[in-house]
Amino acid sequence: MKRAEIISVGTELLMGQVANTDAQYISSKLPEAGIYVYSHTVIDDDAGRVREAVVHAYERADIIILTGGLGPTQDDLTKKAVADLFEVGMKRDADTVAKIEKYFRKIGKEMAPGNLSQADFPEHSIILGNSCGTAPGCVMLFKNYAPKVMAPAKADKMIAMLPGPPRELQTMFDNELLPMIKAMSKSVFKSRYYTICGVPESEVERRLLDKIEGSTNPNVATYVGKGYVTVRVSCSGEKEDEVKKTLRNFDSLMKKRFGEDLVSTRGESVQQNFLRRMKERELSFSCAESCTGGLVAELVTSVPGASSVLRAGIVTYSNLAKIELLGVASETIGAFGAVSAETAADMAKGVALKCGTDVSVAVTGNAGPGVMEGKEQGLVYIAAWYRGEIEVGEFRFGGGRENVRMRAAVTALDMARRLVLRKSPEKKPAK
Amino acid sequence: MKRAEIISVGTELLMGQVANTDAQYISSKLPEAGIYVYSHTVIDDDAGRVREAVVHAYERADIIILTGGLGPTQDDLTKKAVADLFEVGMKRDADTVAKIEKYFRKIGKEMAPGNLSQADFPEHSIILGNSCGTAPGCVMLFKNYAPKVMAPAKADKMIAMLPGPPRELQTMFDNELLPMIKAMSKSVFKSRYYTICGVPESEVERRLLDKIEGSTNPNVATYVGKGYVTVRVSCSGEKEDEVKKTLRNFDSLMKKRFGEDLVSTRGESVQQNFLRRMKERELSFSCAESCTGGLVAELVTSVPGASSVLRAGIVTYSNLAKIELLGVASETIGAFGAVSAETAADMAKGVALKCGTDVSVAVTGNAGPGVMEGKEQGLVYIAAWYRGEIEVGEFRFGGGRENVRMRAAVTALDMARRLVLRKSPEKKPAK
Numbered sequence: 001m002k003r004a005e006i007i008s009v010g011t012e013l014l015m016g017q018v019a020n021t022d023a024q025y026i027s028s029k030l031p032e033a034g035i036y037v038y039s040h041t042v043i044d045d046d047a048g049r050v051r052e053a054v055v056h057a058y059e060r061a062d063i064i065i066l067t068g069g070l071g072p073t074q075d076d077l078t079k080k081a082v083a084d085l086f087e088v089g090m091k092r093d094a095d096t097v098a099k100i101e102k103y104f105r106k107i108g109k110e111m112a113p114g115n116l117s118q119a120d121f122p123e124h125s126i127i128l129g130n131s132c133g134t135a136p137g138c139v140m141l142f143k144n145y146a147p148k149v150m151a152p153a154k155a156d157k158m159i160a161m162l163p164g165p166p167r168e169l170q171t172m173f174d175n176e177l178l179p180m181i182k183a184m185s186k187s188v189f190k191s192r193y194y195t196i197c198g199v200p201e202s203e204v205e206r207r208l209l210d211k212i213e214g215s216t217n218p219n220v221a222t223y224v225g226k227g228y229v230t231v232r233v234s235c236s237g238e239k240e241d242e243v244k245k246t247l248r249n250f251d252s253l254m255k256k257r258f259g260e261d262l263v264s265t266r267g268e269s270v271q272q273n274f275l276r277r278m279k280e281r282e283l284s285f286s287c288a289e290s291c292t293g294g295l296v297a298e299l300v301t302s303v304p305g306a307s308s309v310l311r312a313g314i315v316t317y318s319n320l321a322k323i324e325l326l327g328v329a330s331e332t333i334g335a336f337g338a339v340s341a342e343t344a345a346d347m348a349k350g351v352a353l354k355c356g357t358d359v360s361v362a363v364t365g366n367a368g369p370g371v372m373e374g375k376e377q378g379l380v381y382i383a384a385w386y387r388g389e390i391e392v393g394e395f396r397f398g399g400g401r402e403n404v405r406m407r408a409a410v411t412a413l414d415m416a417r418r419l420v421l422r423k424s425p426e427k428k429p430a431k
Numbered sequence: 432m433k434r435a436e437i438i439s440v441g442t443e444l445l446m447g448q449v450a451n452t453d454a455q456y457i458s459s460k461l462p463e464a465g466i467y468v469y470s471h472t473v474i475d476d477d478a479g480r481v482r483e484a485v486v487h488a489y490e491r492a493d494i495i496i497l498t499g500g501l502g503p504t505q506d507d508l509t510k511k512a513v514a515d516l517f518e519v520g521m522k523r524d525a526d527t528v529a530k531i532e533k534y535f536r537k538i539g540k541e542m543a544p545g546n547l548s549q550a551d552f553p554e555h556s557i558i559l560g561n562s563c564g565t566a567p568g569c570v571m572l573f574k575n576y577a578p579k580v581m582a583p584a585k586a587d588k589m590i591a592m593l594p595g596p597p598r599e600l601q602t603m604f605d606n607e608l609l610p611m612i613k614a615m616s617k618s619v620f621k622s623r624y625y626t627i628c629g630v631p632e633s634e635v636e637r638r639l640l641d642k643i644e645g646s647t648n649p650n651v652a653t654y655v656g657k658g659y660v661t662v663r664v665s666c667s668g669e670k671e672d673e674v675k676k677t678l679r680n681f682d683s684l685m686k687k688r689f690g691e692d693l694v695s696t697r698g699e700s701v702q703q704n705f706l707r708r709m710k711e712r713e714l715s716f717s718c719a720e721s722c723t724g725g726l727v728a729e730l731v732t733s734v735p736g737a738s739s740v741l742r743a744g745i746v747t748y749s750n751l752a753k754i755e756l757l758g759v760a761s762e763t764i765g766a767f768g769a770v771s772a773e774t775a776a777d778m779a780k781g782v783a784l785k786c787g788t789d790v791s792v793a794v795t796g797n798a799g800p801g802v803m804e805g806k807e808q809g810l811v812y813i814a815a816w817y818r819g820e821i822e823v824g825e826f827r828f829g830g831g832r833e834n835v836r837m838r839a840a841v842t843a844l845d846m847a848r849r850l851v852l853r854k855s856p857e858k859k860p861a862k
Contacts, residue, residue, distance in 0.1 A: 011652050011663075013455075013458070015459065015468070016454075016455045016456065016457070016458030016459025016468075017459070017624075017654070017661075017663070018455070019450040019451060019454075019455040020451050020454070020471070023447075023451070023473070024447045024449070026447070027444070027447030028447025030447075031446065037445040037446070037447075038445070038475075039445070039472060039475075039480075040445070040451070040472070041470060041471070041473075042454070042470055042471035042472075044470075045652070049470075071632070071633075072633045107809075107827050107828070108827055109631060112634060112636075112637050114633055114636070131831065132830050132834065133829075167831070167833060167834065171831075221448065223448060289728075292732075293733070293737070294725035294726065294727070294728030294731075295725065295729050296725070297720075297724050297725030297728075298723075298724055298725035298726050300725075301722075301723075301724025302836070304799075304832060306724070307749065310746075310749075311749050311751070312745065312746055312747050312748060312749070312752035312756055313724075313725055313744075314743065314744070314745050314746070314756070315725070315728040315732070315745070315746070316743050317732065317737065317738050317741045317742065317744075318738065318742050318743070320742070321742050321743035325743055325745075325785070354756070355752065355755075369735055401733075401735060402733065405732075405733070
């Protein structure tokens with residue numbers, strides 16, 4: 001099994017301003033390519049330190065991935081440090097120059113001279129496109145210690161340089177680098193991601209313990225996502241057919257063990273799955289939010305194409321806004337409080353009628369910090385509406401404010417998803 | 432200035448199941464003790480790897496902090512590996528044994544034999560109490576390469592071993608280890624964070640180039656946050672007064688060079704700053720969103736205490752919702768389109784009147800992917816309302832859908848912040 005080391009360059013990491021989520025992301029993806037991660041290292045924006053770290057890693061690893069230090073500013077120096085180490089020059093790439101110039105014309109701002117350094121790469125590099133920013137990445141492949149442009153399958157070492165901003169890194173890694181790493185590692189690897197909502201991670205793990213413990217092929221791991229749990233199953237083999245069959249069998253096993261809690265067998269997020277099912281049924285959606293403060297609407301609209309489903313979302317933080325904008329009865333709030341099943345139901349009904357939608361959800365609760373009107377932090381009521389029928393759930397979410405909000409928002413969409421599947425099992429509903 | 436290295440032990444980090452927030456936490460605290468963090472390293476649960484990493488760090492750093500690997504399970508081996516490396520034995524601590532036994536009696540569970548290994552420490556260790564769990568930490572102090580129990584101020588090297596679970600680590604670090612590190616360090620170190628909105632990172636850097644290049648004290652760096660830029664300035668010295676004076680001078684310099692674009696001299700995010708200024712002026716807020724889909728409301732409500740400012744937010748994804756919920760004139764949409772300055776202005780006015788707020792913002796644009804009604808991706812109109820007066824801005828944001836949405840939402844709050852500061856420079860407005 002090939003070994004990888006991840007070297008992250010950035011003073012902001014050593015100052016503790018951000019956690020090293022880049023190394024985490026890459027590490028979570030490499031097992032599916034059959035690569036074992038040997039270590040992470042974080043170092044300062046300093047050319048000497050970069051060279052030292054790469055020398056050290058080059059002795060031990062087949063694949064070295066550097067993150068950060070590709071931007072236009074002074075402390076971005078990764079590519080030059082690597083070029084110096086292997087005694088190759090830097091070469092300006094005309095295509096990249098054109099792209100950077102086009103980008104600045106588009107945003108109508110003047111380009112600082114430093115921006116063009118993003119178009120400089122060590123000789124013998126393969127450039128990795130950046131669809132989310134201006135800093136491209138690059139890869140150098142080595143055979144017998146010499147850098148050379150060649151097919152990844154022929155190389156015995158690889159050094160990749162990726163940008164630090166997480167979104168740019170993740171997109172570039174998935175679309176450009178991972179396929180090259182897979183080609184370098186030679187056997188067939190496939191992964192599948194299962195989305196589970198409504199079951200805590202420890203319980204997901206318990207139900208899959210026979211598959212997690214002592215089994216390396218398929219290799220199974222669980223991850224806590226944003227408000228839900230993901231199970232990754234990676235399988236490797238000589239032949240594609242065998243690998244596919246193993247994964248198909250795993251689909252059946254997951255359906256048997258998780259039932260309605262299994263949101264997706266293809267790694268969709270809860271919001272993606274919910275939107276797809278709403279579209280298939282031509283149903284319209286609205287939401288009313290108190291403690292989630294816009295997060296339900298934000299999750300839905302973060303999926304491209306949400307406009308055909310979402311009619312409107314209303315964030316009512318004050319009682320007055322709940323009454324005036326959603327038509328919640330002031331008696332309901334008076335008798336049961338703003339954080340109550342009754343208010344949640346009134347909100348869901350109110351927003352659905354106001355916006356004329358088939359489906360709606362409403363969330364009201366105490367995200368914290370502290371106790372509010374006698375309701376403890378984490379207590380949340382969620383109501384889901386489907387053409388006049390309402391279901392309400394009471395939840396207690398642990399963790400801090402951010403976690404409560406995220407869990408509540410995702411759970412709201414999951415409740416709506418379950419309700420829609422129950423009420424409208426066929427894709428096209430009778431209108 | 433003394434140097435620290437952080438070595439984190441744990442396969443779960445190398446598998447990408449969690450980010451290394453322990454290293455982040457410690458790194459964010461060490462500067463205040465005048466300690467410079469030289470590197471982070473993450474390695475497997477393996478005694479040989481632990482020894483190798485400590486040897487390497489011992490050459491370069493004064494303080495080595497190991498995190499993880501103190502629990503009772505098989506793969507927890509940090510203390511033993513360090514003891515072996517320095518050729519000292521392990522010693523069972525009677526107080527710790529008593530505490531562990533008491534804990535198991537309290538929770539009514541039987542103790543596994545492995546649990547007692549948590550009471551074993553390398554000889555010459557100082558034990559660090561764990562108020563949140565059963566695994567204590569420990570510190571070894573060195574003088575002339577020999578471990579010895581002594582006052583921290585007399586030591587020239589320190590190796591600390593802390594538990595991996597974040598809550599246990601943070602409490603132990605703050606209460607037990609940090610005071611010892613401060614006693615060992617003899618200089619003062621302070622950092623300040625400046626928030627800048629409306630200026631790209633490369634331009635921020637250009638304006639500070641004289642302070643960034645070749646200057647190590649104060650040390651200046653820029654990085655891109657979510658929709659804005661942060662400048663970090665770190666300064667060290669013998670005396671606290673001198674350090675504070677240097678930073679005060681930097682405040683003036685930043686105000687001179689960035690003017691209204693300087694949102695905060697104390698690291699507040701745009702949304703935190705906006706909310707604080709609204710609260711100081713007792714102003715109320717509402718927002719109307721199209722392409723940001725709830726993100727403006729979400730950013731505002733992610734700050735605790737938003738409820739005293741935000742009355743409501745309305746997400747109107749469809750034209751009908753804009754007309755019905757916000758009172759946008761259908762003629763406006765007909766003549767100029769949904770993505771236009773005119774529609775943005777109608778939305779801001781509509782939501783402010785509907786919710787009866789002093790201030791509002793509205794966002795309409797094309798977040799992409801693709802061209803929409805002839806408007807290119809990234810084109811966004813933002814309107815800000817202050818008691819009947821409206822300002823509208825046209826923006827072109829680069830990057831993908833997520834970036835456009837984040838930039839648009841933060842820019843909207845920044846526009847409102849500027850408008851409020853201009854219209855109501857005093858903290859309490861005439862009502």
